Amino acid sequence: MAADAWLWMLMLLVYPVWVHYLGLSCTLQSRSVPGSLYKDGDVIIGGLFPVHTQAPEPNQIFTQRAAAGRCQSVELRSYRWLQTMIFTVEEINRDPALLPNLTLGYLAVDTCLSEGSTLNAALSLVTGKEEVVSGEECTRAPTVPVIIGDARSSASIVLADTLGVFGIPMVSYFASCACLSDRTKYPTFMRTVPSDAFQAKAIARLLRLMEWSWVGVVYGDDAYGKSGVQLLVQELQGSSVCVDYMEVIPKSHAQSRINRIVQRIQSSSAHVVVTFAISPDIEVLLREAVRQNVTHKQWIATEAWSTSSYYSAWSGLFLVGTLGFALQRVDIQGLSSYLTSLSPEEHLKEQLVQNVWEEVFGCRFGEETQSGSPRPQCTGFEKVEEQGDAYFDVMYNVYKAVYAIANAIQDMLDCQPGKGLLENGECPDIKPVRPNQLLHYIKAVQFTTPVGEPVHFDQNGDPTASYDIINWHTGSENKTEFVKVGQFDTARGPGEDFQLDLSKVFWGGGWDHKVPVSVCSESCPPGTRKAVQKGKPICCFDCIHCAAGEISNTTDSTECIKCPKRFWPNTGQTECIPMTVEFLSFQDNMGIILAVLSVAGAALTGTVFAAFFRHRDTPLVRANNSELSFLLLLSLKLCFLCALAFIGRPAPWSCMLRHTLFGISFVVCLACVLSKTVVVLVAFRATLPGSNLMKYFGPLQQRAGIFFCTMVQVGICVLWLALAPPLPTETAGGELGARVVELCAVGSVVGFSLVLGYIGLLAAVCFLLAFFARKLPDNFNEAKFITFSMLIFCAVWIAFVPAYVSSPGKYTVAVEVFAILASSYGLLLCIFAPKCYIILLRPERNTKKNMMAK
Secondary structure, eight states, X not given: OOHHHHHHHHHHHHHHHHHHHHOOOEEOOOOOOSSEEEEOOSEEEEEEXXXXXXXXXXXXXXXXXXXXXXXXXXXXXXXXXXXXXXXXXXXXXXXXXXXXXOOEEEEEEEOTTOHHHHHHHHHHHHHOSOSEEOHHXXXXXXXXXXXXXXXXXXXXXXXXXXXXXXXXXXXXXXXXOGGGGOTTTXXXXXXXXXXXXXXXXXXXXXXXXXXXXXXXXEEESSHHHHHHHHHHHHHHTTSSOEEEEEEEEOTTOOHHHHHHHHHHHHHOSOOEEEEEOOHHHHHHHHHHHHHTXXXXXXXXXXXXXXXXXXXXXXXXGGGTTOEEEEEOOOOOTTXXXXXXXXXXXXXXXXXXXXXXXXXXXXXXXXXXXXXXXXXXXOOSOOOGGGGOOOOOSHHHXXXXXXXXXXXXXXHHHTOOTTOSSSGGGOOOOTTTTOHHHHHHHHHHOEEEOTTSOEEXXXXXXXXXXXXXXXXXXXXXXXXXXXXXXXXXEGGGOTTTSEEEOGGGOOOOTTSTTSOOOOOSSOOOOTTEEEEEOTTSOTTSEEEEEOOTTEEOOSTTOSSOEEOOTTEEEOTTSSSEEEOEEEOOOTTSHHHHHHHHXXXXXXXXXHHHHHHHHHTTTSHHHHHTOHHHHHHHHHHHHHHHHHGGGGSSSOOXXXXXXHHHHHHHHHHHHHHHHHHXXXXXXXXXXXXXXXXXXXXXXXXXXXXXXXXXXXXHHHHHHHHHHHHSOOEEEEEESGGGOSEEEEEEEOSOXXXXXXXXXXXXXXXXXXXXXXXXXXXXXOTTOOHHHHHHHHHHHHHHHHHHHHHHHHOOTHHHHHHHHHHHHHHHHHHHHHHHHXXXXXXXXXXXXXXXXXXXXX
């Protein structure tokens, strides 16, 4: 902070005390403000405007009076704000209805965009204009009872901290930091510009509306930038918008730091850049961005620079398409012509006006121009409109601030005793107007501006928030035009407060007039879900297909939804469709084939039975134990027919029948084969001298053995059906896909295993016995055929186990049916085919002589 500022603050606090006790007159050190415009009046309104943006270096040596420095780098936009204050004061003075018996004056000061110079100027306003005042005047109210300003939030914080102690009201037209809404810290501060809390809401709404989920943020190293970004981040929490980077522009404007920030912007995949910085900071950043040819970036401007035509003068097409939030624009009658007709004639002796004119038009006042100065002489008739069009956003805020003060003073004049806003209903003083009394009336003021807008301050000293959404277009002669494409107005209420006409928006930055895309990851289509990439924000993700049985029917779904029972995802996994009910039916090709094989096997078995029955008295049939042969053929026919029970929609009776019928018929079949094998072996043993084995294996014993073997299987089946019978069930999903497979569950795995195991045991015993008797030397020996049949039987059922386990859906049933048919055909063909060949085709061999040849 400048040394002069602290000096004035000290004098403001100490001098009234000295005067009171010593009765002395006051002589202040020279603190005339060179950058100011003054007009006398009954009430003087102070104004602080950053006409220049570069303050002189502060004096750090306190041994002598410092020479007044000159501010540099004029900003015509801010000068127009100052002139708007003058225009408004003169308009009020001409109005016979507002303050008819009182004249407003003004003292407008250039703050040079520095906290130190701003505080110095503010203290100069409230302590008076004259350098020598009497002791009586030292203790009276400040000459300027109210201040309009400052433009910067950081400077306004300094002023509110300092002047708030003395109750001096401040009405800012551009300080938008949300921190200034704190009535505890800043009780005397009010403003006609909305708080940045609303601007942060509006920017967040814009980002979400345009689906820009991956953005960069650049902000200034001051209260405005820090508070604005903090509010924006809070608004974006819990939304789909992520911040790739947050870069702060240093106040020193170090080139290396600026260069690094621009490189970060250029290299980022975020194509949208949100800025929260004042004009000088943005200027430095954008100049470097132009130098590095930063393209394909969509700039989002805040009200601090969204309507500044200065940047368009040197950025060319670089900023065309920029979207910005501007303070509400209102065309004030007469102001445009007033600003375009500005000339230094009226304030020709004021140093501020001369400095602005010389710097804007590159000329000089006075005789210096005749003594070799390279600049031409200023005429005062230079065209102000050639320096860019004025955008009446901030100007309207200045306009409202002056009218708010004027209406507050009018309310003070109209006060009736006992009805005032002061304690006990007292009315305020008018000559002079006291700041602390004026503060009460400004807080409570309610009026309508000449353009028809109602104005009041809320409990935090803030106005109703309203922003115009501005889009930078290229107009005639490649000049930038600010086109209103939308509005954010909190007075409209939720749902209608944000409006944007995309048809009016011009997209620049090399996007070929298309809406820019700024995402970290492309959207996940329906049928997939988002999986956040490790170590990155939620906006960076991979798209993973939904698992089997799950769908996602929206874009960027975070999780997949499981389909309900009997439903399955379609091919794209975007919707659940009813599953196809499937079972081994008589309409399927596979079911038809198996049924035909089953019926054919049964018919073939019946044919063999008929052939054997017709030739039952022949030697071949009689030699092969015709009774066992007929029983074996009947059991084989049951084996073939039981396969039909496996085809068709499962029902409780069919599930129980198919397994028990299968188990018992095969046991009968194998028991017959086993009995045949044993008879062959015993018959040959019985021919040995002294052997009497055949009496133990006669027809009665054979029937008893078959009955016993069968009853064991019957007992197993009865227990199985009693304890855990096979019943219909459904399987769906997994490898089956969009199918519901109806089949019979085995119920008890132990019961099913015992049935198969018992069949396997009988088959193994038959195979071993037949294998031992395969080379017995008689033509009627059928042991070798039984060996082949058992070999096929065992091979089929050994292969059945893994095939049954691995087959999906109805193919499980098909494998079981195939095993039944294959083993049945193996037994039928291997045992009876050779006999039928002799019986039907070679009857000459069907003789007792031929049978006994060996």
